[in-house]
Structures are given as structure tokens and as C-alpha cells.
Amino acid sequence: MTALKLLILFPLITIKIDASVVINRYDDECVLDPALVAEISSYENVTKHIMDQIRNNYGKTMYQEYTHFIDKFGARPSGSWILENSINHMINLTRQHGLNDVTTEELEVPHWVRIFEYGLMLQPRAKKIVILGFGSSVSTPRGGILAEAIVVKSFAELEALDRTKVQGKIVVFNEPYVSYGETVIYRTLGASKAARKGAVATLVRSITPFSIYAPHTGAQYYENNVTKIPTAAITLEDADLLQRLQNEGEKIVLQIQMYYTEDTKKSRNTLVDLKGRVNPEKLVIVSGHIDSWDVGEGAMDDGGGMMISWFVPVVLNTLNLKPRRTVRAILWTAEEPGLIGAQAYLKQHKNELDKINFIMESDEGTFQPLGLDVAGSKKTRCIVQEVLKQFAPINKMENSGAPGSDIVLFIKQNVPGASLLNRNERYYWFHHSEGDTMVVQNMTNVVECAAFWAAFSYVIADLSVDLPRH
Amino acid sequence: MTALKLLILFPLITIKIDASVVINRYDDECVLDPALVAEISSYENVTKHIMDQIRNNYGKTMYQEYTHFIDKFGARPSGSWILENSINHMINLTRQHGLNDVTTEELEVPHWVRIFEYGLMLQPRAKKIVILGFGSSVSTPRGGILAEAIVVKSFAELEALDRTKVQGKIVVFNEPYVSYGETVIYRTLGASKAARKGAVATLVRSITPFSIYAPHTGAQYYENNVTKIPTAAITLEDADLLQRLQNEGEKIVLQIQMYYTEDTKKSRNTLVDLKGRVNPEKLVIVSGHIDSWDVGEGAMDDGGGMMISWFVPVVLNTLNLKPRRTVRAILWTAEEPGLIGAQAYLKQHKNELDKINFIMESDEGTFQPLGLDVAGSKKTRCIVQEVLKQFAPINKMENSGAPGSDIVLFIKQNVPGASLLNRNERYYWFHHSEGDTMVVQNMTNVVECAAFWAAFSYVIADLSVDLPRH
The missing domain is CATH 3.40.630.10 (Zn peptidases)
Structure with missing residues (x-):
């Protein structure tokens, strides 16, 4: 571009x-x-x-x-x-x-490890959906999540939905890319916003203007007093596909499995002085x-x-x-x-x-x-x-x-x-x-x-x- | 571009x-x-x-x-x-x-099915190598292939190598992209050329001038009287990495698993006449x-x-x-x-x-x-x-x-x-x-x-x- x-x-x-x-x-x-x-x-x-x-x-x-x-x-x-x-x-x-x-200063850092991830559309047809979890995402329950998906383009669209439309579902954020700074909130806060409406997981359109079917990870943050739900990136291609299928009135059923471990480790800032x-x-x-x-x-x-x-x-x-x-x-x-x-x-x-x-x-x-x-x-x-x-x-x-x-x-x-x-x-x-x-x-x-x-x-x-x- | x-x-x-x-x-x-x-x-x-x-x-x-x-x-x-x-x-x-x-004309067509693929660099460090088999590739033996890799930039470079340098190895073709028409021969004929020198498999730099870590498949053909060896695409990124590691004198060891089924099925050309x-x-x-x-x-x-x-x-x-x-x-x-x-x-x-x-x-x-x-x-x-x-x-x-x-x-x-x-x-x-x-x-x-x-x-x-x- x-x-x-x-x-x-x-x-x-x-x-x-x-x-x-x-x-x-x-x-x-x-x-x-x-x-x-x-x-x-x-x-x-x-x-x-x-x-x-x-x-x-x-x-x-x-x-x-x-x-x-x-x-x-x-x-x-x-x-x-x-x-x-x-x-x-x-x-x-x-x-x-x-x-x-050259000196180092020790500190404690998060150690979040991606173990296994798997995404699949089951309805309206079988199709692999590549997912890439966001840093600090929780795992799915063992056996994963099998749920209907609902696609929204913005937080406003999500907020306008009746809670019953969201509860128990996987919320797919298909936000348009405006700029990294403006659009990244769907990655950082999407899980929290969707959890407040009763969603069981979120999949977020990758924060990029261009793709050759590449998912993009990044940090996300759970707000206080919110159920921590699994949250991952999907590609632009799949986000658009899911949007079109929903627009055509199709019921979308997804299965996802996401497993991570999380603990803390020591690391170091490195200072090199002249x-x-x-x-x-x-x-x-x-x-x-x-x-x-x-x-x-x-x-x-x-x-x-x-x-x-x-x-x-x-x-x-x-x-x-x-x-x-x-x-x-x-x-x-x-x-x-x-x-x-x-x-x-x-x-x-x-x-x-x-x-x-x-x-x-x-x-x-x-x-x-x-x-x-x-x-x-x-x-x-x-x-x-x-x-x-x-x-x-x-x-x-x-x-x-x-x-x-x-x-x-x-x-x-x-x-x-x-x-x-x-x-x-x-x-x-x-x-x-x-x-x-x-x-x-x-x-x-x-x-x-x-x-x-x-x-x-x-x-x-x-x-x-x-x-x-x- | x-x-x-x-x-x-x-x-x-x-x-x-x-x-x-x-x-x-x-x-x-x-x-x-x-x-x-x-x-x-x-x-x-x-x-x-x-x-x-x-x-x-x-x-x-x-x-x-x-x-x-x-x-x-x-x-x-x-x-x-x-x-x-x-x-x-x-x-x-x-x-x-x-x-x-509207009429159809029936014919027999190949039915080659990708079951499972897996690539890993073990030496000089552990790294996932995404592979994507070429249509008609044979499977690896059960358990896969664990072998040293040798990277070449052209058929000429391969031909110039002593057979002992190639035998038992995985040949990685890291050919420069000139045009699809000129470069695609590394995909279509790479396995046959490498097999004649005793290679056990080939991995071929994807035929594209640009990549966001995407492997590209396509047809390949085994020449007559040649051992059929597994053959797959790798990304531009990994092809360049393997080349640099070899240039630095590193011994490269790869493990690949590739499983496919192959039979024939009926299909149809469709003719729509006005x-x-x-x-x-x-x-x-x-x-x-x-x-x-x-x-x-x-x-x-x-x-x-x-x-x-x-x-x-x-x-x-x-x-x-x-x-x-x-x-x-x-x-x-x-x-x-x-x-x-x-x-x-x-x-x-x-x-x-x-x-x-x-x-x-x-x-x-x-x-x-x-x-x-x-x-x-x-x-x-x-x-x-x-x-x-x-x-x-x-x-x-x-x-x-x-x-x-x-x-x-x-x-x-x-x-x-x-x-x-x-x-x-x-x-x-x-x-x-x-x-x-x-x-x-x-x-x-x-x-x-x-x-x-x-x-x-x-x-x-x-x-x-x-x-x-x-």
C-alpha cells in the first residue's frame, strides 16, 4: 500500500x-x-x-x-x-x-507459554480456522469450546446486542483496521468486553491492514471483576468469511482448543554505558x-x-x-x-x-x-x-x-x-x-x-x- | 512490488x-x-x-x-x-x-489427499519449519525422515556436488525467484533431480516474490526411473534462514513427517452452451x-x-x-x-x-x-x-x-x-x-x-x- x-x-x-x-x-x-x-x-x-x-x-x-x-x-x-x-x-x-x-538489573517477568491451539468451523461447513492466542489468554476448558459464533464490527455493536444473543457464544470481532493505535483495543480489551456480555471466548480480526492468511498475536488485558475467557487472533480472511456467512443468515458453529501455561521467571534489563x-x-x-x-x-x-x-x-x-x-x-x-x-x-x-x-x-x-x-x-x-x-x-x-x-x-x-x-x-x-x-x-x-x-x-x-x- | x-x-x-x-x-x-x-x-x-x-x-x-x-x-x-x-x-x-x-463429460482424475505434515529444525536450534507438500508427493516412511540438510540455489549447484555430499540428505532448493514460469521448475522437477543424486527428500523455496511466512503448494512430477522422494514447499523466510546457517558453516538437521493418500476418482468437465x-x-x-x-x-x-x-x-x-x-x-x-x-x-x-x-x-x-x-x-x-x-x-x-x-x-x-x-x-x-x-x-x-x-x-x-x- x-x-x-x-x-x-x-x-x-x-x-x-x-x-x-x-x-x-x-x-x-x-x-x-x-x-x-x-x-x-x-x-x-x-x-x-x-x-x-x-x-x-x-x-x-x-x-x-x-x-x-x-x-x-x-x-x-x-x-x-x-x-x-x-x-x-x-x-x-x-x-x-x-x-x-555493561550491567543488568533483575526483575520478575511473565512467562506465558503457548502449548496447543486449534480452531475449526463446523457449521455451515467444515473449515480449519487458524487461531493464535493473545499473550496472557487463559486456556479453554479441557476438551475445548464448541459454541455458536456471533460476529460484531465494534464494541458499540456488541453493547447494542441483547445479552441473550451473546451469552454462551464465541464473539468474533471483525473491526475495520483504522490504525494500529486505534484498532488495537479490540485485541487488548475484546475479551473483557465480551465476557461482560456472557461470551465464552473471543476471536479477534488480526490488527493489520494486509494479510496472506497470517494471524497476529499481541498483549491483552483482563479488566478487574470480569470472567477471564480465552482470546485469540484470527486472520483477516477468516474474519471476513465469518462476517459474510452471518450476513447471509447462516448459523456459525466453531470449535476451539487453546492451552497455555503461565508463571513468572526472572529476567534482566541490560545497561550498556559509555x-x-x-x-x-x-x-x-x-x-x-x-x-x-x-x-x-x-x-x-x-x-x-x-x-x-x-x-x-x-x-x-x-x-x-x-x-x-x-x-x-x-x-x-x-x-x-x-x-x-x-x-x-x-x-x-x-x-x-x-x-x-x-x-x-x-x-x-x-x-x-x-x-x-x-x-x-x-x-x-x-x-x-x-x-x-x-x-x-x-x-x-x-x-x-x-x-x-x-x-x-x-x-x-x-x-x-x-x-x-x-x-x-x-x-x-x-x-x-x-x-x-x-x-x-x-x-x-x-x-x-x-x-x-x-x-x-x-x-x-x-x-x-x-x-x-x- | x-x-x-x-x-x-x-x-x-x-x-x-x-x-x-x-x-x-x-x-x-x-x-x-x-x-x-x-x-x-x-x-x-x-x-x-x-x-x-x-x-x-x-x-x-x-x-x-x-x-x-x-x-x-x-x-x-x-x-x-x-x-x-x-x-x-x-x-x-x-x-x-x-x-x-448444460452438459458434463466424465473423466478420471487424481485424488491426492494431504493427511498430516510436520517439519522441524533440530540443529543448530529447535525451530518449527512449516512445510506444505506438493501435489502427488509420496509420503515419508512411517516415523518420518530425520536427516541432515544441504541447501543449493540451483540445479547447476546440485549437479556440481559430489554424490556423497547429497546422498541420504534432504536437499533444500533456495532458488531465487525470477518469474513463475522460469522458477517453477524447482517445484515441478526438484524431487526428481535431487533423487538422482541420492537425496531422501526435498524442500523447495515457495515460488513467490513475497511472503508473510506462507508456503505455496502446486503440482510436481516424478520423472521415470527415479526414486520417488517426498517433496514440499517451505517459506521464503525459512529458505533464507537455512541458507544463512549453511553459509555460516552450521550443520543443519531436519525432521519431517508427510503423509498423503492417493487414488483416482470420477469428475466432470462442465459445458455451458449458448x-x-x-x-x-x-x-x-x-x-x-x-x-x-x-x-x-x-x-x-x-x-x-x-x-x-x-x-x-x-x-x-x-x-x-x-x-x-x-x-x-x-x-x-x-x-x-x-x-x-x-x-x-x-x-x-x-x-x-x-x-x-x-x-x-x-x-x-x-x-x-x-x-x-x-x-x-x-x-x-x-x-x-x-x-x-x-x-x-x-x-x-x-x-x-x-x-x-x-x-x-x-x-x-x-x-x-x-x-x-x-x-x-x-x-x-x-x-x-x-x-x-x-x-x-x-x-x-x-x-x-x-x-x-x-x-x-x-x-x-x-x-x-x-x-x-x-
Whole structure:
């Protein structure tokens, strides 16, 4: 799908672009101290040097290490020993690169394991329905659930139904895809909403605009005081089929079996520091999450973002470029079950938030880099915009209000931050599905992301001024 | 992928376009009898009438009937009772539309049934490898095959290997996708080639340029005097992964289990005739195949082509337009296992080939129609080109030499014919996979294909002259 089509089909994107227009106007009014503007432009040589070194030398090795990491471990679900092995691997790799300031912070994480899943339409005809349970879903009773299905397109349609129409049934949510942010509530809250109406399970149209019969998993949350019912993704194809069959007046009978185990395990956030030469107590954090869902290989979500963030202190150290402030890469653990690693970090470091000068995350793809989605005060945004000028054409600036995933927790605490904008129009085609593999990645793009990410962080970490808060 | 990208990446397409350029030059030399040119242009009102009636009235009903057909039956593999039920359904539907001249011709067809398939990588790490057996593959021995894998990119690379490197191994073909026509030999002949070198099974990279972890099935053929070994598709993602692991020097061990049954059953070609008012013995055949693979719903391959072809005599009858010659829609059975229905028809009617004035097939999608791929004498192609003028912009003409699938058997016997050109750049993304469902279809496009298909056939069936042969 082209960007133009996206614009036509999905008004939210238009809203985003409107926001960016507003920001441009706003930023036109930026009046920075000429000395600061001069200081920022004095970094042009060093940012060019960093980017050239990554493009021509170190980036290719990083990409090989990234590929090797994904091929060696594959999926790295929260609580698995594979995730812990992959964390050990990154710690060792950091040391192999000559950076020894790597520490971990332990925490408890969910360990939800997919054992067996099976879906079948029995009426009006026999047809396999591929299902993929959502993280934290309960199992079906032994022997599964055999029940009539009712298809709805929205929570409003569900609410309007008489309780007797829903009770004892499997509710199929066939919500239209508007945008990930808007549509994902059917995955996160669908089970709770349907349970309140007496449903015995929910199947949810996968949160993606395009499919080749791929189901997409993701986190879901049971509301308090609600019966926990099994909840899984189905494909766009089957959601549309069930909708049409219902529209034609057919009675739909489904059989599903879903079995999971759930406990907790220890995991670790990994911190890789390049200590600042002047203010080592002040931090510029660059981050991505090292865990993934259990389907696919977690190459895109978030192997790429984790890798380019890990690479920032490593490559700056290799290049012998030590900025004023400490550059800390954080490899968050257990992002997928609900920002568990980031929550633990925030709790543990809640008294040091004023020390975080800027916090960055790449968790929406490492395709061709475009710029940053920036949250912060007007002055901070003006400074970032001034820095971005030297990265043109990677100088787009947006203001969604909630950049990144893990770092949103910090943004909410008034810490300024940014996420990587990139040409990720197809991101949700692969997201949380078996299609999240190295095939979607491209060395040139990942290296370019890494080059931008490292050079930009360097400037922010080295500037004579801190980024001012609201 | 854009057409431009396709052009850059796949030289075969360039060759096709070169051919079409040649044809244009060739057709510039078309010198038709002015009376014939005048006669052809006199059809403009009736073709406009047919297309308008289909666009505004009958096409929508046809699309509903198409959707209902796919939703009711789903996949219709050769030899299955579902296929036979779906044939009965089309016979009844024809009569419901007031056309009673519908007959069937019985033949024996393969009945290969997928029972159970399972793939696993054991070394260098445990990972599920989704496999999808090719039609006519033999089963693995009970308990499956546990063997080392060797990855090759081409038959040449396989041939160059010492026999001891291949013997007892599973050969993984990781051939680059050039075009379906060029690349499909790895599916059709891979097992035989590998068996000759002592392989115990083959896994073949799916024949598609794009994937969201979807395996694609299709026909394969064991050569004579070769050990029949199990053969299945794997995804692009896993093919690339296995290649990288081998390149890194890893020993790859796979375990596969594949179980199928194979026998023969009776099936039927279905013939729907609108008898000609002047020369009922002369035929214009429009066709598509009613069978499909056992994965997906056979909506695109070839539900759409079958439906728009079936619709031609039906709608012309409804519009009370009876051309000079008979318009015969043929719903081929058992195309997928190897043009079995078309072969039987050719054999049964081998003495009547001179009665076929023109033979048409739609089996490469019913997306936005573009024109025709035409095989025949220079004069025939000149006439077709003259007729196409009134369908602009649906007036592209190509000359691949082998239009359609079933009808290639007749083209080889010097019968002139054509297949539908349409905007099917994404056709192979879904082809022979679970992704071949109604989701890929679009009512406006299918109706437009049907309108063009019916109006064009009408002119050819009604012209005062037969299409001249070589």
C-alpha cells in the first residue's frame, strides 16, 4: 500500500501529518541563542565522521552480528531461557567490542507459554480456522469450546446486542483496521468486553491492514471483576468469511482448543554505558527491547531497534568519541507483555529521572530512516530540530505525544524523548506474526538507521546545554 | 512490488514486453479488408450495451453468486466430493438463469489427499519449519525422515556436488525467484533431480516474490526411473534462514513427517452452451477451471476466471443476444494436478478442433482487466487487435506464445486463443497458498473483467468471418 493510499484510507495518519504541520509552524518561531546554533552546527564534521564510519566500516559488522543474533536465538519470549541466553550473548558481545561497562538489573517477568491451539468451523461447513492466542489468554476448558459464533464490527455493536444473543457464544470481532493505535483495543480489551456480555471466548480480526492468511498475536488485558475467557487472533480472511456467512443468515458453529501455561521467571534489563567525560551522572538513553513474541523471529520487533541502540555506545567507544554525558543503551526485557522491564527500571530509578537528559527508543522498524517523533518542551523541540538540520534528508520531526513504547513511561514523567521515524508503511503486515523475520530487513536501511541513531545521540549527549523540560 | 521494480528485477518480464513491442510493430502492418474493419466497428453499440448491462445490473448478482460459491464450498481439490458438489451447484445455477444447455463429460482424475505434515529444525536450534507438500508427493516412511540438510540455489549447484555430499540428505532448493514460469521448475522437477543424486527428500523455496511466512503448494512430477522422494514447499523466510546457517558453516538437521493418500476418482468437465443462431457447430470457448488446491479457498485460482467464463453464455442469453456461433463456457476439472480435464476434452473432441474458432481462458487473476494475451496467425491477431480497439483502455495485446493454462493444449494444436491480461502483479503472493481467498478480490474489478470477457467473446462469436489459422 502506498503512502498516498494510506492517507486516503486512514484519517489518523492525516491527523499525524496535520500535527507535524502545526509543529513546523510552531518551530518556525524557534528562536535559539545564536551561540547555541553555532555550537550545534560545529558538530557537522563529527556527525559526518560517525555516519561515514558506520556506513563504510562498522555498520556491516553490526548487521552481521544482528543477523547472527536473530538466526542463533529466533523468538525470545518473556520468561524463556532463550531470552536469557540472548541477553548473555549481548553482554558478551559488548565486552568483545571493548566496552566493559555493561550491567543488568533483575526483575520478575511473565512467562506465558503457548502449548496447543486449534480452531475449526463446523457449521455451515467444515473449515480449519487458524487461531493464535493473545499473550496472557487463559486456556479453554479441557476438551475445548464448541459454541455458536456471533460476529460484531465494534464494541458499540456488541453493547447494542441483547445479552441473550451473546451469552454462551464465541464473539468474533471483525473491526475495520483504522490504525494500529486505534484498532488495537479490540485485541487488548475484546475479551473483557465480551465476557461482560456472557461470551465464552473471543476471536479477534488480526490488527493489520494486509494479510496472506497470517494471524497476529499481541498483549491483552483482563479488566478487574470480569470472567477471564480465552482470546485469540484470527486472520483477516477468516474474519471476513465469518462476517459474510452471518450476513447471509447462516448459523456459525466453531470449535476451539487453546492451552497455555503461565508463571513468572526472572529476567534482566541490560545497561550498556559509555561514561560521559564531563557529566557522567547525566544520561542520554538509547533503547530497544530484546524480548519478542513467540511467533516469528523478533527480527523487526524489536531485534533491529535493540541492535542499533546497543550499537550507539559500542561504536562511539570504538571511534574514541566520548561525549560530555553518559550514553546508556538499554535493552529492555519483557516489553511485549506490557513494558514490564521499563516499569521496573522506572521504579528502581524514580529518584534519578532528572538525570535523564533525553531518552530514545526504536521499536517501530528499522527501515529507511526519516527523522524523529519528539516529545518535550518547546525549547527542547527547537534544539532537536536545529540538530536534525545537519541530518537532512533524515530531518522529519513529528509530535505524536507518545513516541516509542517502553519510553512512554518516562515521557509521561516529563522526561524529553524521541522515537525513530522510518519508512515503516508495511510494519504491521509482519508485526507479531510468523512473518517477522530477517527477510523484511535490509542491510543498507538498518545501517543507515544505526548511523543516524549514533550520530544524533552523540550530539545531544555532548551539547553544552541540557534539554530543558516543560 | 511496483511494475517498475518488476521490470528491473525480472528480465523475463522485459522479454515479454519486448515481444509485445515486436508485435506492435508487426501489427502496425495489419492490413484488414476495410469491409471487415467497418463490420467490427459496427459492434460498438452492442459491446457498449453488454458492458453497461453487466456493470450496472447483472455483474453485481454474478459477484454475489461468486462470493456465495466460494463461501459455500471453499477449497475444491481434484477428486473430492466437495468439487463434485460445487460442479452440481454450477449446473443448477446455470438452469436457474434460464440456460438449460448444460452438459458434463466424465473423466478420471487424481485424488491426492494431504493427511498430516510436520517439519522441524533440530540443529543448530529447535525451530518449527512449516512445510506444505506438493501435489502427488509420496509420503515419508512411517516415523518420518530425520536427516541432515544441504541447501543449493540451483540445479547447476546440485549437479556440481559430489554424490556423497547429497546422498541420504534432504536437499533444500533456495532458488531465487525470477518469474513463475522460469522458477517453477524447482517445484515441478526438484524431487526428481535431487533423487538422482541420492537425496531422501526435498524442500523447495515457495515460488513467490513475497511472503508473510506462507508456503505455496502446486503440482510436481516424478520423472521415470527415479526414486520417488517426498517433496514440499517451505517459506521464503525459512529458505533464507537455512541458507544463512549453511553459509555460516552450521550443520543443519531436519525432521519431517508427510503423509498423503492417493487414488483416482470420477469428475466432470462442465459445458455451458449458448447455441449459435447461424453456425451452432462452430465454437467460441471461454473457460476457467473449477477445481483448486486444498489450501486457501480457490477464490483467485481459479474461482474468478471460472465464474466470469461461466457467466458469458449465461448473460448473453439473459440479454437475448445470440451470436452466429455457439459460445461454450467450459469449467475445466482437475487443472491443478496437470490439465487433466483439458486433456480429456482434447482427446474426446480431437476430430472437432477445426470447429473451435477461438478458445479463451482466464486463469491468472481477475484484477483490473488490461487486454489479452493472444496466440494465432497474423491475420487472427490483426482481427483481435481491431476488435480490442473498441475496448480501450482494455486493449493491451501480448504474445507470450502460451496463453492460459488448460487451453495451451489447444493452442499447440493450432487453435487460436487468448487469455485475460489483468493487473495481477500480486497474483503469486497468494497463489496456491492459504492466502487465496475472497479478500484478494474486488467487485468492481471482477465485474469489469466479466463485462470485457462477455462483450469481446460476443464479437468474435458473431463476426461474419472465422479467425484464420496458420
